Amino acid sequence: MNDYKMTPLERRATWGLGTVFSLRMLGMFMVLPVLTTWGMALQGASEALIGLAIGIYGLAQAIFQIPFGLLSDRIGRKPLIIGGLLIFVLGSVIAALSHSIWGVILGRALQGSGAIAAAVMALLSDLTREQNRTKAMAFIGISFGVTFAIAMVLGPIVTHAAGLHGLFWMIALLATLGIVITLLVVPSSENHVLNRDSGMVRGCFSKVMSNPKLLKLNFGIMCLHILLMSTFVALPGELERAGLPAEQHWKVYLCTMLIAFASVLPLIIYAEVKRRMKRVFVGCVALIIIAEIVLWGAGTGFWTLALGVQLFFLAFNLMEALLPSLISKESPAGYKGTAMGVYSTSQFIGVAIGGSLGGWLDGLLDSQTVFLCGALLATLWLLVSMTMSEPPYVSSLRVELNEAAARDPDLQRRLLAAPGVSEAIIVPGEGSAYVKIDSKVTNRFDIEQIINGTAA
Structure with missing residues (x-):
C-alpha cells in the first residue's frame, strides 16, 4: 500500500527546488515591464535593440534548454543547476555594470544560457516517489504563475527605487540566493531516476x-x-503616453493580475471537470485577439489600455495553465518528458521572436502596428486551434516494476485490457511501465494491483 503523504525529504526537495526555480524566473520577468522605458537611456539604445535585449534571453534558452537537460544525466543535476545559476549571475552582473545597450544584450544572452529548468525537473523526479511526483510538479507549475505576477509588479517598483542597474544587481543577488539554497537546502540525489514522464530521452524526439x-x-x-x-515591448511606452508615469505601471499590473487570477480558476475547473477544454481554449485565443484589438485602438486612452491589459492577462494566465495540461494529455505514453522539453523550447523561441520582432516593428513604425500584428498572429492561431480535436481526458502514470513483472510478456496486454487504460508501454531496461488512464474510471492503486497480480 502506497503512502501518499510527502516525506520531510520530499517536502524539502519540492520547496527548495520550487524556490530556486522561482528566484530565477523572477529575475527573468522583472526586466520585462521596465526595459522598454528605462532602457532607452542606455547608450546606443533604440526600440529594435531593446526588443533584441528582451528576445535574446529566449533565443539562448531555446538553444541550451534540451542539451543542458540531457547533460544533467551525465554530470549530475546539482552541479548543472549551480553552473547554470553562476552563468545567470555573470550575465546579470555584466548587465548591471554596462551603460551600453550592447552590454545589456550580452548580459541577457548569458542569463538565458544558464538553462536549468530541465535539470530542476529531473532532480525533483529523483527526489520524489512516484505517488507524490505529480503534486511536486504541480507546485513548480503554480510557482511559475505566481512568480510572473510578482515580477510584473516588483520590476517597476525596484527600477524606480534603484534604477535599471540596481534591478540587475538585485537579479544577480536572487540567483546567488538560488545557489545557496541549492547547496544547503535541496537534498542531493544518490541515484538518477530515468523517468520518461519528467525527463527528456534521446531517441524520442522524432x-x-x-x-x-x-x-x-x-x-x-x-x-x-x-x-x-x-x-510588452510596446505597452509601457503607450501607458506613459496615456499619462501614467513608468514608476506607476505596477499598479495596473497588480490590479489586472489579481482580477485575472480570481477569474481563471473557475474556467480551469470548467475545462477540466466538465471536459470542455477545446471550447475554453478556442475562446481564450479569441479573447487574445480582442485584447490586441482593444490595445491597437486605445490611442492615449488610459482606461481603454487598462481594459486591453486586463483581457490579455486573463487569457495569458488561463492559457499558461491549459497548454501544459494539453501537452500531458496528448503526449504518447512514455513521451511526456520529451514532449515538455520540445514545448519549453517552442516557448523560448516565441520569447526570442516576440521581443526582437516587436522591437523592430515598434522602431520602424509604431506601437499600434505591434498590437495590430499581434491581433493578426492571434487570428492565425485561432484558425489552427479550431482544427484541434477534444483532447483525451487522461493522466500519465509511471509505475516501477520488479524483475518478474518487467520480464512478463503478458503485462502490457493485461494493462491495456483494464477499464480506463488507454495506453500502456513497458520499458524492461528501465524497470518501468508508463500508463495513460482516465482517473474517473481507474487510479494508480488499481494499476499497481494489476501489475502485482501479474508478477505474482
Missing part, C-alpha cells in the same frame, strides 16, 4: 516532433510568448 496534435500545441505556446513579449 516521434514527438512528428505528432500533429503536439505540433499544434507547440505552435500555440510559441504564439502566446510572441504575443506576450511583443505586447
Whole structure:
C-alpha cells in the first residue's frame, strides 16, 4: 500500500527546488515591464535593440534548454543547476555594470544560457516517489504563475527605487540566493531516476516532433510568448503616453493580475471537470485577439489600455495553465518528458521572436502596428486551434516494476485490457511501465494491483 503523504525529504526537495526555480524566473520577468522605458537611456539604445535585449534571453534558452537537460544525466543535476545559476549571475552582473545597450544584450544572452529548468525537473523526479511526483510538479507549475505576477509588479517598483542597474544587481543577488539554497537546502540525489514522464530521452524526439496534435500545441505556446513579449515591448511606452508615469505601471499590473487570477480558476475547473477544454481554449485565443484589438485602438486612452491589459492577462494566465495540461494529455505514453522539453523550447523561441520582432516593428513604425500584428498572429492561431480535436481526458502514470513483472510478456496486454487504460508501454531496461488512464474510471492503486497480480 502506497503512502501518499510527502516525506520531510520530499517536502524539502519540492520547496527548495520550487524556490530556486522561482528566484530565477523572477529575475527573468522583472526586466520585462521596465526595459522598454528605462532602457532607452542606455547608450546606443533604440526600440529594435531593446526588443533584441528582451528576445535574446529566449533565443539562448531555446538553444541550451534540451542539451543542458540531457547533460544533467551525465554530470549530475546539482552541479548543472549551480553552473547554470553562476552563468545567470555573470550575465546579470555584466548587465548591471554596462551603460551600453550592447552590454545589456550580452548580459541577457548569458542569463538565458544558464538553462536549468530541465535539470530542476529531473532532480525533483529523483527526489520524489512516484505517488507524490505529480503534486511536486504541480507546485513548480503554480510557482511559475505566481512568480510572473510578482515580477510584473516588483520590476517597476525596484527600477524606480534603484534604477535599471540596481534591478540587475538585485537579479544577480536572487540567483546567488538560488545557489545557496541549492547547496544547503535541496537534498542531493544518490541515484538518477530515468523517468520518461519528467525527463527528456534521446531517441524520442522524432516521434514527438512528428505528432500533429503536439505540433499544434507547440505552435500555440510559441504564439502566446510572441504575443506576450511583443505586447510588452510596446505597452509601457503607450501607458506613459496615456499619462501614467513608468514608476506607476505596477499598479495596473497588480490590479489586472489579481482580477485575472480570481477569474481563471473557475474556467480551469470548467475545462477540466466538465471536459470542455477545446471550447475554453478556442475562446481564450479569441479573447487574445480582442485584447490586441482593444490595445491597437486605445490611442492615449488610459482606461481603454487598462481594459486591453486586463483581457490579455486573463487569457495569458488561463492559457499558461491549459497548454501544459494539453501537452500531458496528448503526449504518447512514455513521451511526456520529451514532449515538455520540445514545448519549453517552442516557448523560448516565441520569447526570442516576440521581443526582437516587436522591437523592430515598434522602431520602424509604431506601437499600434505591434498590437495590430499581434491581433493578426492571434487570428492565425485561432484558425489552427479550431482544427484541434477534444483532447483525451487522461493522466500519465509511471509505475516501477520488479524483475518478474518487467520480464512478463503478458503485462502490457493485461494493462491495456483494464477499464480506463488507454495506453500502456513497458520499458524492461528501465524497470518501468508508463500508463495513460482516465482517473474517473481507474487510479494508480488499481494499476499497481494489476501489475502485482501479474508478477505474482
